[in-house]
Amino acid sequence: MLWYKSWLDTRWRFLIPLAILSINAWGLVIEYAPVAKVFTSIRVESTGSGVLGRAIQEALDAERTYPGYIWYQWFRQNLMQIGTLCAALLGSGNLLSGPTGSALFTLSMPASRNRWLAVRATMGLGQSFALALVPSLVFPLMSPAIGQHYDFATAIVHVICAFAVSAVFFSLAFLLSTVFPDIPRPLVIACGVAIVLGLIETEFDLHGLFRVMSGSTYFHSGSLPWAGLLISGVLSAALLGGAAMNIARKDF
Amino acid sequence: MAETFVIETADLKKDYGGVEAVRGLNLQVPVGSIYGLLGRNGAGKTTTIKVLLGMAYSTSGVARVFGLAASEPRASVEIRRRTGFVSEDKDLYDSMTVEQIVRFTAAFFPRWRGDLASRYLRLFELPPDRKVGTLSRGTRAKLALLLALCRGAELLVLDEPTSGLDPAVSEEVLKALVTHVASEAMTVFLSSHRIAEIDQIADHVAIIDQGRAVVAGTLDDIRDSYRRIQLVFDGGAPERPFRAPGVIRVQRTGRVLTILSSRGAEAVLDEARALRPASVDVLPLTLKEIFLETVKAED
Numbered sequence: 090m091l092w093y094k095s096w097l098d099t100r101w102r103f104l105i106p107l108a109i110l111s112i113n114a115w116g117l118v119i120e121y122a123p124v125a126k127v128f129t130s131i132r133v134e135s136t137g138s139g140v141l142g143r144a145i146q147e148a149l150d151a152e153r154t155y156p157g158y159i160w161y162q163w164f165r166q167n168l169m170q171i172g173t174l175c176a177a178l179l180g181s182g183n184l185l186s187g188p189t190g191s192a193l194f195t196l197s198m199p200a201s202r203n204r205w206l207a208v209r210a211t212m213g214l215g216q217s218f219a220l221a222l223v224p225s226l227v228f229p230l231m232s233p234a235i236g237q238h239y240d241f242a243t244a245i246v247h248v249i250c251a252f253a254v255s256a257v258f259f260s261l262a263f264l265l266s267t268v269f270p271d272i273p274r275p276l277v278i279a280c281g282v283a284i285v286l287g288l289i290e291t292e293f294d295l296h297g298l299f300r301v302m303s304g305s306t307y308f309h310s311g312s313l314p315w316a317g318l319l320i321s322g323v324l325s326a327a328l329l330g331g332a333a334m335n336i337a338r339k340d341f
Numbered sequence: 342m343a344e345t346f347v348i349e350t351a352d353l354k355k356d357y358g359g360v361e362a363v364r365g366l367n368l369q370v371p372v373g374s375i376y377g378l379l380g381r382n383g384a385g386k387t388t389t390i391k392v393l394l395g396m397a398y399s400t401s402g403v404a405r406v407f408g409l410a411a412s413e414p415r416a417s418v419e420i421r422r423r424t425g426f427v428s429e430d431k432d433l434y435d436s437m438t439v440e441q442i443v444r445f446t447a448a449f450f451p452r453w454r455g456d457l458a459s460r461y462l463r464l465f466e467l468p469p470d471r472k473v474g475t476l477s478r479g480t481r482a483k484l485a486l487l488l489a490l491c492r493g494a495e496l497l498v499l500d501e502p503t504s505g506l507d508p509a510v511s512e513e514v515l516k517a518l519v520t521h522v523a524s525e526a527m528t529v530f531l532s533s534h535r536i537a538e539i540d541q542i543a544d545h546v547a548i549i550d551q552g553r554a555v556v557a558g559t560l561d562d563i564r565d566s567y568r569r570i571q572l573v574f575d576g577g578a579p580e581r582p583f584r585a586p587g588v589i590r591v592q593r594t595g596r597v598l599t600i601l602s603s604r605g606a607e608a609v610l611d612e613a614r615a616l617r618p619a620s621v622d623v624l625p626l627t628l629k630e631i632f633l634e635t636v637k638a639e640d
Contacts, residue, residue: 090445090448090449093445094434094445097436097437186432191433192432193428193430194432196394196396196421197426197428198446198449199418199421199422199449199450200418200449201414201415201418203414337414340357340391340396340398341391
């Protein structure tokens, strides 16, 4: 019943983004042919050395091939941005009662606060993983329909990278929700942190969380960002631990 | 520990950021009693209940339910397994239907009384398919009561169960509660600021004011021990302090001296006779008068 309650509390925050992301992924597959035509016709002498120039060059270099197009458009952009937003959304809200309930009724049940929290966190992380996985499976499954191929294993590796970092933002929103038991404030703060980190990473060309999330090293060199994945895992665990500590000593 | 008392608190204190909500509360709730916790708004009733059910942590002192420490998380889970609870705001999950929330709650309690649930659903005319959030306040209160009564609990904790309800629904809720308690072996711990409600159903009472119990005992004992003694003199009433134990207040109005005693009238009468009053009247107090007098005395 704890799972059922947790599902009821988060289902629309999960199902709506899942539908949007899946349609988006399907759209990318369908759009490939016209986009590829455009890319083959583009001739660029120099994109410059600035942030924008580097981004354009990266896009041009990547999107010369179908796997590169999928990586850049999906794993490097859409999933990274929407996935972060959705993870923060799933981590936000009143963790013990849901959006339209009361913590007192929840706390009158014979289940410990830690158990409620563990179920809610597992549900949210599972949903974040599904948001990365299910739309990404569109590529290996549907690419043959347009005469292309996208490797299943490659998709899974990118999904793992995307999930590991989205879990950090889920956990951050989760921790913030123990202080602000509503959806907007944890969501806005977690997204604000993500935007600032993203800007710093882009401006200074750093190997930060979002580079781990995009699976950039795997795309360019075939190696997994182990250190980044480990750091993401540790960060998520620390943030979730902080949330558990906050809830354990909170007066309702 | 033999469970002669279902709830016990000793010097229980709770403060929220420097504001003392409970200040050294001592309570003993006997097994099988209907114990009324009577107090004004903000007296510390809800905070006490939250501490007992592990929803808030005491600052100091002891709070035990079924002999288990309420502040210990594992014990708190066991306490709640054996307790039915209705909160002041009748907090439930608005997005669930009546049927869903009944099934949800039932899953947590191995001794859930499905037969009673069906009976109360009919008795209270609760619509199974309606969302909880769309129910009227009265219907919501009945649903909250159903969810508490059917847990198969040994203890029922009700925080202002009729708060915000019209007199007809209040009466219906109280009647259902009394009928249920009469047929099931259980203890009821009921907080209220409605004196008539406590007077109607409780057999034990504690009057709580500013976080402390100022009066506690069986309702009969309390009624028996509180007396108003009126002494009428031929001339002006003498200005004289009374030293008899239990004197709460002495009021002098013209020829009349009124003494309020919490330990019967005898000791006061012994002392009063020396003043040679023209007439003496000993009057019993209602619970309402006792409440108002004791709470006033604390101010």
